[in-house]
Amino acid sequence: MSCNSSGVVWNQGQVRRWMKECKECLQRLFLLYHLGSGQPARGPELAVMSWQNTNLHPRNVYWFSGHLNFVSRYNKTQTNQEKERVISRSMPPEAARLMIAYLTFIPKVLITFSHI
Numbered sequence: 001m002s003c004n005s006s007g008v009v010w011n012q013g014q015v016r017r018w019m020k021e022c023k024e025c026l027q028r029l030f031l032l033y034h035l036g037s038g039q040p041a042r043g044p045e046l047a048v049m050s051w052q053n054t055n056l057h058p059r060n061v062y063w064f065s066g067h068l069n070f071v072s073r074y075n076k077t078q079t080n081q082e083k084e085r086v087i088s089r090s091m092p093p094e095a096a097r098l099m100i101a102y103l104t105f106i107p108k109v110l111i112t113f114s115h116i
Contacts, residue, residue, distance in 0.1 A: 015113050022106050029099050033070065037089035051103045061103070068096035 034040050049070065051061040060071045067090040091099060 010113075010116050012116065015116060019110060019113055022110060026102065026106075029095065029102060032095040033089070033091050033099070036092045036095055037070070063100075067091070067093070068099060 049061070050057055050059045053059050062069045062071060070089050070091075072087045072089075073084045090096075
């Protein structure tokens with residue numbers, strides 16, 4: 001980053017490198033979630049993981065009773081039973097703190113940098 005008369009000039013190569021590192025960090029956090037929250041989730045349970053509400057889906061990441069919880073509504077017999085079951089998984093506390101820090105700061109910066 002440097003400054004000139006027209007404002008801040010970002011080093012685009014460094015920004016791309018940092019964005020790549022953020023993606024790798026999220027993949028590692030996801031691995032901690034997947035391996036550290038009990039029985040690993042099935043693929044369809046992981047298809048939509050959102051920390052904020054959208055027009056299509058409500059969020060499924062919650063802070064409850066001192067734990068970061070991921071709630072999904074899928075199970076392999078759902079189509080046979082015509083019911084959905086709520087499945088909640090909690091991350092280990094150390095991993096949860098990292099995930100909360102990531103979700104608090106990184107997405108907004110990534111959105112800003114994606115427009116550079």
